[in-house]
Amino acid sequence: MTPRELLAAIPPVSPPLTLVQEQWPTPVTQPFMPPLAEYMPYLQTIWANRWLTNSGPFHQELERALEQHLGVPHLSLISNGTTALWIALQALRIGGEVITTPFSFVATAHALRLVGATPVFVDIDEADCNLSPQGIEAAITERTTAILPVHCFGHPCDVKAIGEVADIHDLKVIYDAAHAFGVQADGSSILCHGDLSTVSFHATKVFSTIEGGAIISPDARTKAKIDRLRNFGFVGDMTLAGASINGKLNELQAAFGLLQLRYIDDIIARRAAISARYHSALAEMAGIMPFHAIGATTLNHAYFPVRVTEEYAVSSDTLCRELQSVGIMARRYFHPLICDMPGYRDLPSARQALPVARRIARQILCLPIHANLSDEQVDRAVGILARA
Incomplete structure (x- = not known):
């Protein structure tokens, strides 16, 4: 059989995604x-x-x-x-x-x-x-x-x-x-x-x-x-x-x-559902600002970043440590800025003010999102944010 004939003979798996209902810790992303x-x-x-x-x-x-x-x-x-x-x-x-x-x-x-x-x-x-x-x-x-x-x-x-x-x-x-x-x-x-x-x-x-x-x-x-x-x-x-x-x-x-391509539509659909669950839960939470699609955009929900502003009880860095202390491995993508890293901080452009980038870098926090994430894990992360 040719590779194409062999692959065509493999039956699809139903359901296409099997969610991992509980993991410890909860990674920010997972293949x-x-x-x-x-x-x-x-x-x-x-x-x-x-x-x-x-x-x-x-x-x-x-x-x-x-x-x-x-x-x-x-x-x-x-x-x-x-x-x-x-x-x-x-x-x-x-x-x-x-x-x-x-x-x-x-x-x-x-x-x-x-x-x-x-x-x-x-x-x-x-x-x-x-x-x-x-x-x-x-x-x-x-x-x-x-x-x-x-x-x-x-x-x-x-x-x-x-x-x-x-x-x-x-x-x-x-x-x-x-x-x-x-x-x-x-x-x-x-x-x-x-x-x-x-x-x-x-x-x-x-x-x-x-x-x-x-x-x-x-x-x-x-x-x-x-x-x-x-x-x-x-x-x-x-x-x-x-x-x-x-x-x-x-x-x-x-x-x-x-093989991944067979599942990609289901993977992105699951990520979209997780994103929607986060958005719904965080909509009225003071000091937590999720990002939204701009214009006629179809997203892939690769990340779920939020900004932790001055209205929130603690800083982004403190909140990240609190989440990680209970096994929810949030990450501060992208902090520090590249221009503040060794090898780049001496460039003339790195010494500019860059006020928006520096403000967002201080505030940014990415919450877990991947196709294996369960609703319970999402709710647990939101619960920590609500109690912080």
């Missing part, structure tokens, strides 16, 4: 693990093929399946999200100064450093924690070559305004869409904006290939360049176009991704 029995036929096929990496059949299948599922033109699988960012920056020959956000995981800035570019930190918007288009425009100099925004917590940036700024100043735009798998704005994938977008498929993300990521390209020529860059720079088997790295995804991870 969805499909039934092991459903993974075994993939492994048997890999063992029979003896094709472990280098664009095997499951790798090719997952690229096509993700392009169709996400509604994107061209997708290249990469070994992880940070490598995807590095390759995207290399593909566009980015150097000089790049405007980016201080409110992100440090990999965003690391990728710039790894290609020899200098991060220029700009303040964020209050409503969505994303780069301020006005701040971007004010920070542009003759050394600026690109903009690297992040769709923070999976909430879309103002892609129209950022695109207009980039067009006026002839700048490249690479979106760090690590959190934005399946997110749509105005009926289409947020991943289709900018010159390139990168996604993370890490185990902590909504869709996972254990480790992994992807780059979304606008055309076949750009995809071919990215595919060369993820394979040491080779064109075909023997011709070397230039020096690059090994950024390929292997067959075991691609197979895991294909």
